[in-house]
Amino acid sequence: MSEATIPFADLDQIRTLFGTADEHLRRVRDSLGIDIVIRGDELKLQGSEEQVRRGREIIEELRGIIERQGYLLNTEVGQVLGERPGNGAPSSTDAASVELFHKARKVEPRSPGQSDYVRAIRDNDMVFCAGPAGCGKTYLAVAMAVNALRTERVRKIVLVRPAVEAGEKLGFLPGDIFAKVNPYLRPLLDALNDILDFETVKRYMEKDVIEIVPLAFMRGRTLNQTFIILDEGQNTTITQMKMFLTRMGDDSKIVVTGDVTQIDLPGHVPSGLTDAMERLSGIENVSNVVLTGQDIVRHPLVREVVRAYEVTDKGKRSRRR
Numbered sequence: 001m002s003e004a005t006i007p008f009a010d011l012d013q014i015r016t017l018f019g020t021a022d023e024h025l026r027r028v029r030d031s032l033g034i035d036i037v038i039r040g041d042e043l044k045l046q047g048s049e050e051q052v053r054r055g056r057e058i059i060e061e062l063r064g065i066i067e068r069q070g071y072l073l074n075t076e077v078g079q080v081l082g083e084r085p086g087n088g089a090p091s092s093t094d095a096a097s098v099e100l101f102h103k104a105r106k107v108e109p110r111s112p113g114q115s116d117y118v119r120a121i122r123d124n125d126m127v128f129c130a131g132p133a134g135c136g137k138t139y140l141a142v143a144m145a146v147n148a149l150r151t152e153r154v155r156k157i158v159l160v161r162p163a164v165e166a167g168e169k170l171g172f173l174p175g176d177i178f179a180k181v182n183p184y185l186r187p188l189l190d191a192l193n194d195i196l197d198f199e200t201v202k203r204y205m206e207k208d209v210i211e212i213v214p215l216a217f218m219r220g221r222t223l224n225q226t227f228i229i230l231d232e233g234q235n236t237t238i239t240q241m242k243m244f245l246t247r248m249g250d251d252s253k254i255v256v257t258g259d260v261t262q263i264d265l266p267g268h269v270p271s272g273l274t275d276a277m278e279r280l281s282g283i284e285n286v287s288n289v290v291l292t293g294q295d296i297v298r299h300p301l302v303r304e305v306v307r308a309y310e311v312t313d314k315g316k317r318s319r320r321r
């Protein structure tokens with residue numbers, strides 16, 4: 001029986017090496033027939049001399065991948081182990097739930113409309129979702145993006161938001177341009193932090209696996225193998241929406257969300273979201289989803305607030321006629 005000890009300076013590397021629910025560790029252990037245990041910040045390998053030697057080589061190679069990119073994919077573990085394509089691939093989930101592969105978490109749609117939304121994202125490459133505040137438009141899109149990243153259907157997530165003021169002027173905020181746009185991007189980061197832990201989000205952003213950017217910064221880019229989410233799409237102009245949608249590259253997916261009752265554009269400027277939903281309707285691989293007050297899953301009062309404003313707005317329109 002031979003033994004070897006491999007020290008790690010960063011415990012996050014060990015967690016990434018082990019994978020969700022130790023899936024990577026089990027594959028390495030089962031492939032080599034070796035015992036691998038953790039002792040503080042060290043891994044101890046036990047087996048025959050050849051098993052330990054091979055185990056050390058594989059773990060060092062996997063550690064090198066983690067150091068380069070900050071994460072470790074199932075296919076990369078299989079390649080290092082010399083497995084045939086298809087071995088060890090993650091199983092598919094049912095059509096409604098969203099498997100996050102993070103601490104055994106799942107996100108379950110909480111209304112029929114949300115289930116339709118998840119299925120639309122799964123089955124189409126471009127999805128437009130309009131609905132009131134609190135119906136899970138952004139949260140479910142981010143959950144589906146994380147699922148696509150973890151199951152290796154994409155290599156990157158890009159979250160985008162237009163920096164449109166809702167009654168307050170951007171120029172009065174302190175700091176440089178990045179400090180000024182940060183409040184507009186914050187809701188996307190909040191959704192991300194609710195789905196993944198802080199250290200994972202930080203590592204992904206440092207490695208540019210997840211990027212959160214203002215809409216204006218998208219011009220001129222082409223994004224391949226990327227899950228792209230545009231939040232607050234109702235606040236884009238038609239020209240901006242066209243610019244955004246044409247950033248889509250090979251093997252990418254786009255989800256655009258927005259609330260057409262909360263448009264902050266000048267009154268004479270049409271919304272790029274409503275225009276795109278009409279203009280692109282009927283195109284193959286493009287889906288429109290409309291959520292309603294019945295899909296609101298925030299505090300129960302949010303549904304009542306939305307309903308009250310809808311009634312008031314309808315009354316005002318009737319009087320204008």
